[in-house]
Amino acid sequence: MSEFDTDILIVGGGLVGAALALALKDSPYSVLLLEGSPLEQTFAPESWDSRIYAINGASRRWLEDIGAWQGMDRQRLLAVQAMQIFCDEGAALRFEALEAGLPQLATILESRELQRALWQGLEGAANVSLLTAVQAVQLTVEPDVARLELTDGRSLSARLVIGADGAQSWVRRQLGIEPQTHDYRQFGVVANFAVERAHRGCAFQWFREDGVLAWLPLPGDRISMVWSCPESLKDELLALDGELLAARVAEAGGGKLGRLQTITPPAAFPLRLNHVPHIVTPRVALVGDAAHTVHPLAGQGVNLGFGDAAELAGILLAEEVCRCGDLSVLRRYERARREPVYLMQGLCHGLQQLFNNKNPFLKAARNFGLGTANQSEWLKRQLIRQAENY
Numbered sequence: 001m002s003e004f005d006t007d008i009l010i011v012g013g014g015l016v017g018a019a020l021a022l023a024l025k026d027s028p029y030s031v032l033l034l035e036g037s038p039l040e041q042t043f044a045p046e047s048w049d050s051r052i053y054a055i056n057g058a059s060r061r062w063l064e065d066i067g068a069w070q071g072m073d074r075q076r077l078l079a080v081q082a083m084q085i086f087c088d089e090g091a092a093l094r095f096e097a098l099e100a101g102l103p104q105l106a107t108i109l110e111s112r113e114l115q116r117a118l119w120q121g122l123e124g125a126a127n128v129s130l131l132t133a134v135q136a137v138q139l140t141v142e143p144d145v146a147r148l149e150l151t152d153g154r155s156l157s158a159r160l161v162i163g164a165d166g167a168q169s170w171v172r173r174q175l176g177i178e179p180q181t182h183d184y185r186q187f188g189v190v191a192n193f194a195v196e197r198a199h200r201g202c203a204f205q206w207f208r209e210d211g212v213l214a215w216l217p218l219p220g221d222r223i224s225m226v227w228s229c230p231e232s233l234k235d236e237l238l239a240l241d242g243e244l245l246a247a248r249v250a251e252a253g254g255g256k257l258g259r260l261q262t263i264t265p266p267a268a269f270p271l272r273l274n275h276v277p278h279i280v281t282p283r284v285a286l287v288g289d290a291a292h293t294v295h296p297l298a299g300q301g302v303n304l305g306f307g308d309a310a311e312l313a314g315i316l317l318a319e320e321v322c323r324c325g326d327l328s329v330l331r332r333y334e335r336a337r338r339e340p341v342y343l344m345q346g347l348c349h350g351l352q353q354l355f356n357n358k359n360p361f362l363k364a365a366r367n368f369g370l371g372t373a374n375q376s377e378w379l380k381r382q383l384i385r386q387a388e389n390y
Contacts, residue, residue, distance in 0.1 A: 135150065
């Protein structure tokens, strides 16, 4: 009789953790997915989630491969066909999917819709168990086993524990791994709106003196807003009623889509860059926001997380079950993810520092660069294809 309750124990049943479990479905591994919150799979059809993601081509193809994409309601998805970026002094940059030879730049979806499809895909999986509404309170790592103590008094043992439990990762803290954090002293304010004019599948982004404002198109005449801004503006936006908030956001966007109407109340979250010095130890690996965070201006955070899950799943599926927690195996995953994560963190951080800067020389340089890039179809194609495959 095995001493292990499961081969792989994934802590965190959010998008990345659930996707990793689904990728291991029907494999030789026994998998236990531990999620502290109860499952929610039914929502009022007229409501919209304020947590919106832009899924790139690489993530979409992987989600198709593991069977999650097919389980989503197509009426809740929207292909982004174009993107317009505006800077001060009139500089602008426009991307078109057709110009890059792609069917779309990205696909917009709600977090809860993808979450529902992932959980639904795990139903009936012979080798995957889902344990919800219970949390871990202690992690102990021994040479041959990792043990988890739960709030309900149970103890679980596994060959490998995977921390997919977010930016404030409990698993990471249990290991004593301290991330190197850069606090942007900004907040992301999110809300959804109905719009007066059709967006035609176009996303908009403004680099403003008070932060970065992004409008992502939703199905129908709706958009999702993310406004990365200082705390004072965050407090001001959260204090506005629906009508005044809509008017303020419409004005900030230059009236591009006419009048707006608030359909979900605003919410805010702090913006920080987390660089985790090492994302694996013997018997433990970190994925998603537990392993790294980036500024949301490029919309690549969840795509990096899916990249983690895809890479780790591929390595585990090629290994013998008994070796899944070996440090030599896990280090292959860490090495494979180092470059794409560092590059995206560096790009997002550099752009944030460049555009959140009132230096007149930098202001002139960024406007010149944006305008020059807009004149180069080759450069725009390269930028699109790079984002497509992250």
